[in-house]
Amino acid sequence: xxxxxxxxxxxxxxxxxxxxxxxxxxxxxxxxxxxxxxVGIWENRLSGIRGALIRAGYGSGDIGxxxxxxxKGSRMTTQEDINWVMTRYVMIPLNVRQNTMDVPFVIFxxxxxxxxxxxxxxxxxxxxxxxxxxxxxxxAQ
Amino acid sequence: xxxxxxxxxxxxxxxxxxIGYFFTALLWPRGIDSSLxxxxxxxxxxxxxSLIFFLFRRPMFTVEAALAVSLGAAWLYRRLVSNPIxxxxxxxxxxxxxxxxxxxxxxxxxxxxxxxxxxxxxxxALAVWNSHARYLFRDGTSWQEHxxxxxxxxxxxxxxxxxxxxxxxxxEEFPDAGGLVGILLTLTSAAILITTLWELRDYRLAVxxxxxxxxxxxxxxxxAAQYADVPLAVYFLSTVxxxxxxxxxxxxxxxxxxxxxxxxxxxxxxxxxxILFIFVTTLLILGTWMMRRLSLRALAMFLTxxxxxxxxxxxxxxxxxxxxxxxxxxxxxxxxxxxxNRYVMILQSTWSAVWSFGAWxxxxxxxxxxxxxxxxxxxxxxxxxxxxxxxxxxxxxxxGYYAIYVISPYDLRWHLNSSLxxxxxxxxxxxxxxxxxxxxxxxxxxxxxxxxxxxx
Numbered sequence: 001x002x003x004x005x006x007x008x009x010x011x012x013x014x015x016x017x018x019x020x021x022x023x024x025x026x027x028x029x030x031x032x033x034x035x036x037x038x039v040g041i042w043e044n045r046l047s048g049i050r051g052a053l054i055r056a057g058y059g060s061g062d063i064g065x066x067x068x069x070x071x072k073g074s075r076m077t078t079q080e081d082i083n084w085v086m087t088r089y090v091m092i093p094l095n096v097r098q099n100t101m102d103v104p105f106v107i108f109x110x111x112x113x114x115x116x117x118x119x120x121x122x123x124x125x126x127x128x129x130x131x132x133x134x135x136x137x138x139x140a141q
Numbered sequence: 142x143x144x145x146x147x148x149x150x151x152x153x154x155x156x157x158x159x160i161g162y163f164f165t166a167l168l169w170p171r172g173i174d175s176s177l178x179x180x181x182x183x184x185x186x187x188x189x190x191s192l193i194f195f196l197f198r199r200p201m202f203t204v205e206a207a208l209a210v211s212l213g214a215a216w217l218y219r220r221l222v223s224n225p226i227x228x229x230x231x232x233x234x235x236x237x238x239x240x241x242x243x244x245x246x247x248x249x250x251x252x253x254x255x256x257x258x259x260x261x262x263x264x265x266a267l268a269v270w271n272s273h274a275r276y277l278f279r280d281g282t283s284w285q286e287h288x289x290x291x292x293x294x295x296x297x298x299x300x301x302x303x304x305x306x307x308x309x310x311x312x313e314e315f316p317d318a319g320g321l322v323g324i325l326l327t328l329t330s331a332a333i334l335i336t337t338l339w340e341l342r343d344y345r346l347a348v349x350x351x352x353x354x355x356x357x358x359x360x361x362x363x364x365a366a367q368y369a370d371v372p373l374a375v376y377f378l379s380t381v382x383x384x385x386x387x388x389x390x391x392x393x394x395x396x397x398x399x400x401x402x403x404x405x406x407x408x409x410x411x412x413x414x415x416i417l418f419i420f421v422t423t424l425l426i427l428g429t430w431m432m433r434r435l436s437l438r439a440l441a442m443f444l445t446x447x448x449x450x451x452x453x454x455x456x457x458x459x460x461x462x463x464x465x466x467x468x469x470x471x472x473x474x475x476x477x478x479x480x481x482n483r484y485v486m487i488l489q490s491t492w493s494a495v496w497s498f499g500a501w502x503x504x505x506x507x508x509x510x511x512x513x514x515x516x517x518x519x520x521x522x523x524x525x526x527x528x529x530x531x532x533x534x535x536x537x538x539x540x541g542y543y544a545i546y547v548i549s550p551y552d553l554r555w556h557l558n559s560s561l562x563x564x565x566x567x568x569x570x571x572x573x574x575x576x577x578x579x580x581x582x583x584x585x586x587x588x589x590x591x592x593x594x595x596x597x
Contacts, residue, residue: 002515009515012508013349013353013508014237014240016503016504016505017244017353017356020501022502023502024248024356024361024362025251028254032258033258034257034260039267060283085267085268088291089272092276092279092280093275093279093280093287095287
């Protein structure tokens with residue numbers, strides 16, 4: 001009797017395993033393709049800027065990340081916060097400071113808008129032509 | 142990822158496993174047949190490789206090669222002069238064993254697909270663990286200063302250093318590296334669980350409990366997400382298994398406790414919850430020694446095993462990153478402790494999470510408990526120091542998590558929702574092992590019958 005009951009319980013657990021594994025596979029196959037991962041896309045968008053900073057000999061130190069909305073005085077959105085975290089990840093070992101222009105280089109994010117005028121005191125170091133500009137602070141004369 | 146990168150990174154994982162196996166096999170008590178050294182090798186190897194990476198950096202390859210060759214030579218010598226470690230297991234082509242093999246294959250495929258589709262890992266992976274790995278790989282000797290710019294710079298470096306180490310092997314950065322480490326350690330946890338139960342109970346129970354872990358959907362997802370929770374779970378499980386093995390199989394020899402000390406230390410080197418585990422496990426081992434159920438030599442071996450990772454943790458936390466872990470003491474701590482609503486909310490959330498943290502379609506817990514009850518509780522565990530230490534370590538860790546939630550300065554609902562499920566996943570393999578060990582084995586049922594039959 002006990003052996004039969006044990007076999008039944010083991011059967012239930014085996015069935016549960018199959019169903020749970022099927023759920024795992026269903027979730028897995030529903031994942032977006034590799035190319036769609038946001039941070040991978042962001043890494044590609046920033047690759048030109050990374051190269052420009054290396055060419056400029058700036059491999060370590062602070063840079064800024066400034067979305068155009070924040071620059072114009074609006075409150076930072078959640079997406080802009082997420083973009084800053086992804087920028088930090090991509091630009092390592094540089095330290096990407098959020099919403100600041102008080103650094104030698106600034107990644108100016110104007111995604112979704114027309115290309116803006118360059119802020120006073122800065123020049124364009126690199127235009128990635130995808131909504132991101134690398135601005136360099138000009139030394140005061 | 143190119144073929145060359147894949148092959149070189151697999152070589153890196155192979156070296157890790159080889160170092161782990163030789164080290165474990167050399168410390169394994171003579172005359173005790175077991176497959177556990179094979180199963181636990183990736184966990185031990187990952188801990189040792191991570192410590193080598195942290196301590197030696199540039200000459201990492203030289204140190205690893207020297208260690209692998211010397212350990213391998215010592216292992217070979219031991220094999221030649223004495224009987225090799227044999228497994229007491231006998232693999233039989235039963236339906237359950239075949240089913241388990243199929244599930245392992247399917248899970249491996251699923252984990253590989255997940256890593257391929259999310260090569261940088263989930264959010265915390267890129268914000269914390271892979272960011273730290275990039276500082277270790279990209280920033281030369283300046284990483285010690287610049288890692289302070291990341292989120293949670295004081296988190297242990299076991300997972301990031303394993304990722305950066307694979308990049309060193311491959312000669313370039315590729316995002317899937319953390320995923321490869323995650324797959325290895327996810328499967329390692331199942332191997333340790335199944336091997337331990339197979340050897341200390343019986344194969345039916347081992348396969349069923351292993352299946353439950355291997356089909357816990359959220360455990361697999363977190364394992365492939367490049368988080369540190371599954372590696373931490375592996376070190377919890379390794380410690381519980383090794384301590385049990387010590388008291389069950391080799392109480393007179395202490396080398397298993399040296400390995401247990403190492404895995405306990407590696408838990409702290411993996412994540413902050415592991416530091417709590419170091420604290421409670423050390424207290425329990427000390428208590429066992431004070432009750433004269435553990436020799437002074439065994440206690441010393443446990444502390445010796447833990448010494449290197451513990452020193453590295455202290456050096457990293459208090460010399461390099463200087464991050465304060467006292468964030469939970471910010472604000473009105475006394476007010477939070479006195480607020481009864483927080484206790485109720487944590488208990489309610491925990492009760493709810495216990496049934497859902499695995500993201501199961503069918504929760505296996507009730508059938509598992511029924512199986513254990515049907516087998517009968519092995520009453521020896523109530524006096525078994527190994528089981529009691531393991532169960533107490535898990536319960537005290539859970540109590541520690543509870544206390545952290547009580548004093549948490551964050552919005553409590555948010556804090557519970559964002560972390561409670563993963564905390565339970567950290568303990569899940571150890572809980573499964575302890576539940577499995579609580580059941581009587583088929584062999585123990587057969588024994589009295591045999592005695593009766595022979596008239597003894």
